[in-house]
Structures are given as C-alpha cells and as structure tokens.
Amino acid sequence: MSTQSPTTWITICDTCKREGWDETSGATDGERLANLVEQAAEGLPVRTRRTSCLMGCQQGCNVAVQAAGKLNYTLGRFEVSEEAARGIVDWAVLHGESATGQVPYRTWPQAVKGHFVTRHPPLPDAE
Template sequence: MSTQSPTTWITICDTCKREGWDAASGATDGERLAALVEAAAKDMPVRTRRVSCLMGCQQGCNVAVQAAGKLNYTLGRFEVSEETARGIVDWAVLHGESATGQVPYRTWPQAVKGHFVTRHPPLPDAE
C-alpha cells in the first residue's frame, strides 16, 4: 500500500496587476509570474495551474499552495522575478514533504518570508 503524500498544487493568479502595471506591456504581472513559477516547477514534485483572479487584488501578485488533507496557504505581494518563482516552488516542495502542510520557519526560502496572507485548515474528511 502506498503512503504517497497528496499532490501539492501551486495556483497562480494570472490576472494580477501590481501598482503601476502598464497595459502596453502585454502580459499581466500574474501571467509573467505564472510563467516563471511554471518553469521553476518543471521536474519538481509539485503541480501548477493558473486561475483568473484569486480575489486578492490589494495583495497581488498572489498564489495559493494547497494539498488535500493539509493546511493551505495564500501568499501575495510578490515582485515578478526568477528568485520569487524559485522561492515559491521551493516552499511548495517543503509543503508537499510535510505531513500537515506546516513548514518550519527556519526552512523557508527568503523569497517567501513576509508574503503569507492567509492559512486555511484542511477540509474535514466527512460531513
């Protein structure tokens, strides 16, 4: 019998626009961050997906890190950079390795420190 941990997902808001976003640039800040996170997650034990609007516009750029049966997190206020994307993915990998989704602060990548917006308990198994 497998004891494989549930898949950890990184959900990236692709409609996020940071203050000063220039429509002439084409892609939204969220689309740019999503592309960087997707590239950083390639060959890593996490999955990514894009959604249009996580409703955290005041906190953009936003991502959610989730797995069934674990604590789930929303992170935001990110600059768009490869360092940011790598930090998000590295933290999500640690989340995936944790039985509860809780990751010891001392192991957090610097790029995610100060970016946590909310933490949600896992949904109950039954009604």
C-alpha cells in the same frame, strides 16, 4: 506499504496587476509570474495551474499552495522575478514533504518570508 502524499498544487493568479502595471506590456504581472513559476516547477514534485483572480488584488501578485488533507496557504505581494518564483516553488516542495502542510520557518526560502496572507485548515473528510 508506503502511503503517497497528496499532490501539492501551486495556483497562480494570472490576472494580478501590481501598482504601476503597464497596459501596453501585453501580459499581466500575474501571467509573467505564472510563466516563471511554471518554469521553476518543471521536474519537481509539485503541480501548477492558473486561475483568473484569487481576489487579493490589494496584495498582488498572489498564489495559493494547496494539498488535500493539509494546511493550505495564500501568499501575495510578490514582485515578478525568478527569485520569487523559485522561492514559491521551493516552499511548495517543502509543503508537499510535510505530513500536515506546516513547514518549519527555519526552512523557508528567504523569497517567501513576509508574503504569507492566509492559512486555511484542511477540509474535513466527512460531512
């Protein structure tokens, strides 16, 4: 009998605006990054969702990588690029494969190195 790992979620802040954001562009930097992350995640064993504000405005663009019973992470300071989106998704897949959510540094995609902002322990199972 195999145990199924909990779903790893990538939560993308779709209201992030990097310094110099052009209001006339029609989309926030966070929306543009969310589009790229969603495309990069298609067909892979991670889920994506958007939220309005992860409260990391000084470090935008921000994402959270989370799964029940695992370490959870906030990453930030991303440029809007396909490389950043692919790195976020590739790292989230590794998070999903890890029993604890901890991913060995040597396996991290280059695109996420230097972008970790916080790490949160899993919530307790009981009150």
